Amino acid sequence: MSTTSGTRGRRRALVGLLGTLVVAAAAACGPIGTTTSTGGAAAPPDAPPGALPGAPTEGSGDGGLDAAQGQTALATLGLLEVKGRAPKTGYDRDLFAYREVDLDGNGCDTRNDVLRRDLTDVVLKPGTQDCVVQSGTLADPYSGTSIAFVRGASTSADVQVDHVVALSDAWQKGAQQLDRAARERLGNDPLNLLAVSGPQNTQKGDGDAATWLPPHKAFRCAYVARQVAVKHAYGLWVTAAERDAIAGVLASCPDEPLPAGATSPPVGQAPAPVDPAPVEPAPADPAPAAGGTPADPGNARNCADFATWAEAQAWFETYLPHYGDVAELDGDDNGVACERLPGAP
Structure with a gap:
């Protein structure tokens, strides 16, 4: 066997061992609860309606994470359903x-x-x-x-x-x-x-x-630990390939903690809800102010006000350099407004 194939074999064995350790670590932390249709751990029996699976009950004093807070990411990985x-x-x-x-x-x-x-x-x-x-x-x-x-x-x-x-x-x-x-x-x-x-x-x-x-x-x-924390907090599952990839990363840092809950x-x-700024009926583009700077239009436009992407993008490019977030025309912050309108790239 070549040195390269031997290394790969040991790496596969290590990931497999990590998968075994994940299950063992989960067992050491307590029994895994029953599952719900969401694919995550069931909410506590006394949880209020609408409670997140695995989330603390109201008044418990916990943050966004439940009892897994303080455990390692590797142990918590073993709590996630795989499918x-x-x-x-x-x-x-x-x-x-x-x-x-x-x-x-x-x-x-x-x-x-x-x-x-x-x-x-x-x-x-x-x-x-x-x-x-x-x-x-x-x-x-x-x-x-x-x-x-x-x-x-x-x-x-x-x-x-x-x-x-x-x-x-x-x-x-x-x-x-x-x-x-x-x-x-x-x-x-x-x-x-x-x-x-x-x-x-x-x-x-x-x-x-x-x-x-x-x-x-x-x-x-830290990256995969954060993914594990989020998926555990919201009762989400992982695929087998995803679990193995996370376990492979955590092999080099088995004591990596979960990040602090939000x-x-x-x-x-x-x-x-965020209170929207008041919108005037039938807004008109303000006239340019002295010096060539357009007057602040406020948050007076949204994508539905434009018939085509070209019109929306032109308005967006006119005012954004001067006034920042003048309207929510660029939800993903990529510099392209109203990407669902006809003609958008």
Whole structure:
């Protein structure tokens, strides 16, 4: 046998051993509960209606994670159900209401909350109640590089906010069984969100650990630990290939802890909606102000106001460089507005 094939054989054996250790570690932490139709652990018998599977009961004092908090990621991996993907039928990113709810009630949208948390040297846009991040520096966990963030039509996409467990992946592994409040929590939970390199986020797509891992290897243990924490907190499952990939990463860091849970509203309570800015009827484009800078239009337009993508993109490019988030025309922050309209690239 060649040295290369011998190494591969030992690696496969190690991953198989890790799978055995996962089950053993789970058993050592207590019996695995019964499962529900979501594919995760059942909610406690005394949990209120709408409680997340495996989530703490109201008034327990726990955060977004249940009793697995404080365990290792490897032990918690053994608590996740293993089965195949469900069909993607019915998936719509909007069902998770990313940036449409305000879990912490601070009046700021989720993207800007994450940017303020993850960036350094943050400069906030005046007049936004300290919400909107104008610029800052990201120590990108996915690439291991430093990225300068500047808000603008051509620069905002350099830094994107990634759902660590991609929403499409979550949908195919149990999230379609969650109620609306739980899905919206998942879509906006800081535990499942990281500011990262735009190109790396695009490369990841909706992949799980079996198809994509951060190229910055020093971050892989923390990355898969966060995926395990999110999937456990929301009762989602993993595929066999995904479990083996996570176990393979954790082989080098078997004591990797779960990340701290995010602050969430009481279980069963819907997130507080973000109050939309008042919209004037039949808004008209404001006339340019002195010096060639267009007058601030406010949040007076949405995609339904435009017949074609070209019209929406032209309006977006006119005002975004001067006034930042003037309207929610670019939900994924890639610099392209209203991508569902006719003519969008």
